[in-house]
Amino acid sequence: MKSLVKIGLLLLGLAFATPGLAQYTSVRGFFDVNEINGCTGLNVAVSINPSAPFPCYDGNNSCTTFWGDGNQTQTSTPPSHTYNDFGEFWLKVSFQNDFGSDSIRITINESIPPDFILYACSGRNVAVDITDTDYDNYVINDGTSETTVPQGAPDFVIDYSSSPVGSTQTVSVRGLDNNAADNCPDISDNINILNALPAGAIDALEVVSNNSVVLNYSLANSVLYELQVAANGSSNFSPIKTLTPDITSDTIAGLDLANNYFCFRVATINACVGSIDNLSTEVCSISSNLETLDDFNQLTWSTSNPDIDFDILRDDRTSPLVTVPAIRREYDDANILCQTEYCYTIVANYNNGATSTSLPICGTSFSTNPPDSIQNISTQIVDESIKLIWEAPNTANQLTYSIYERNGGLRLIGTSDTTNYTINNVNVNTRHCYEIQSEDQCGNRTTASIVGCTILLSGSIDKQDNVAITWQQPSGWINGIDRYTINKAYNNGSAGNIVSNDTTFSETDNSNNQVIFYTIVATPNDNLVNSISNTIKLIKPNNIYFPNAFTPDGDGRNETFKINGRFITSFDLKIFNRWGQLIYFSTNLEDSWDGTNNGKELDQGTYAFRASIIDQAGRQIEKDGTITLLRK
Secondary structure (H helix, E strand, O other): OOOOOOOOOOOOOOOOEOOOOOOEEOOOOOEEEOOOEEEOOEEEEEEEOOOOOOOOOOOOOOEEEEOOOOOEEEEOOOOEEEEOOOEEEEEEEEOOOOOOEEEEEEEEEOOOOOOEEEEEEOOOEEEEEEOOOOOOEEEEEOOOOEEEEEOOOOOEEEEOOOOOOOOEEEEEEEEEOOOOOOOOOEEEEEEEOOOOOOOOEEEEEEEEEOOEEEEEEEOOOOOEEEEEEEEOOOOOOEEEEEEOOOOOEEEEOOOOOOOOOEEEEEEEEEOOOOEEEEEOOOEEOOEEEEEEEEOEEEEEEEOOOOOOEEEEEEOOOOOEEEEEEOOOOEEEEOOOOOOOEEEEEEEEEOOOOOEEEOOOEEEEOEOOOOOOOEOEEEEEEEOOEEEEEEOOOOOOOOEEEEEEEEOOOEEEEEEEOOOEEEEOOOOOOOOOEEEEEEEEOOOOEEOOEOOEEOOOEEEEEOOOOEEEEEEOOOEOEOOOEEEEEEEEEEOOEEEEEEEEOOOEEEEEOOOOOOEEEEEEEEEEOOOOOOEEOOOEEEEOOOOOEOOOEEOOOOOOOOOOEOOEOOOEEEEEEEEEOOOOOEEEEEOOOOOOEOOEEOOEEOOOEEEEEEEEEEEOOOOEEEEEEEEEEOOO
């Protein structure tokens, strides 16, 4: 009880109700009070009986009234007092002239409005469910009349058939104890009048452990609902609990969800007669099982068919891994990595938007199957490095690759977690071959591999600028080569590309470029990365020559000494007499010496020369020798 004490008809056997009056007599019978029990705010009035030893309150003689709550009154007229605190109080009247006193116990209960719930019923009726147990009786006011019912009575039904559907009615209830004043506070609530009761709904079900689920509801206001359950697809549903409209979420425990699935539904109860008006859509739990098999995870589950389908979620649960039909009960996930833990959640989807979510179930994948062998390897030579690029085997597992150089035997030169590897500081003008083996994270290893060899290009150029190049056909592609592209370049940039199906090429280069670069690009038949050969540098001869004698005699033949050549970018010529004196100097290749010094003809004889030359290839050429000057 929320109140402290309730008093019955007898108080110590001395309290008697006066016929026709609401009065209670004191212990010694000297005075009466109008009330001995009620809620806070109770007003108690005192009147003296003729048997009192002193005529108090007769207008002439006064007595002192002690109310028991710290207040007292001394008056010659009948006193009264309002109790504003709850508890038990002894009211005492003290008589003058040593005639003693008399008393009576007053019980004041806390003013607590009673708890009750209004339920709408079909046919425009309303059930009043008084859940309170603080009072002996309850007074129900339906807006036009009052009815008193005892504690524990069945729900009280109010007939609002004369009220329009959808109208709002107010019902109030107050508590009333036996032999107590009817002064306790009431509390009211409003309810809409309905002709038919709406169905409730389970919006979501989620399995949160092997023995409990969480349910989310949508329930109409002021309607009584009942949660029902059936196991493993049975049509026999049993009630679990009553649902009031204030319940939006609920945890149902004590279920064996590891070995069973349970279907839940909400029944709409006509609280006035206790009948079921309608039923919600059934939403069922999902019991799932995960088996990790070689290279795939197998997920199975048990439940009733949802209206729509199942979403299979993996790990982060942000979006479905796959959606399967409502009749499906198995899914094999082969898109997995070896030695990786995966967690799966199954979500059933219903037409009304409801969902049922299983408990996540986890397992670690495994595999005993080695990865496929490497079938395609491309080789690319860049400067003094060889880059290997290969096609990964068709597997979702993470692989580690071991790179072997094949040179009469296999020599491990490195490992890689990606599908490329670069070998630095290599003599790229010899051929190199490689094999690549792989191992997955489960320790499964493949040792077979195609052999990938570099393209070795070589070539020459003669004095007539005729070029001849040849190369070895690369290996490393299971479906072979589609074509070759010959990339040609000069020092100042690209000179174009030539497509070929042969492994030789020749041409005559008539350009003014001394240095020519050639590179071969091999394109495979499949959509793979090209292989690139070493780059060769061919240098045309500079054809430097000069006479050993000349005759400056005016006959137009062999009149001067001149150094000839091509592709010369820098020139320095000095001529000395027999005493080592410089008699001629030029930095222009087109200049020639006519056998004079400062305009004076020099005597015939032998003279020394020194020429410093740099060609387009950057080569520095030093020429020393003698030249004979002849005169007739």
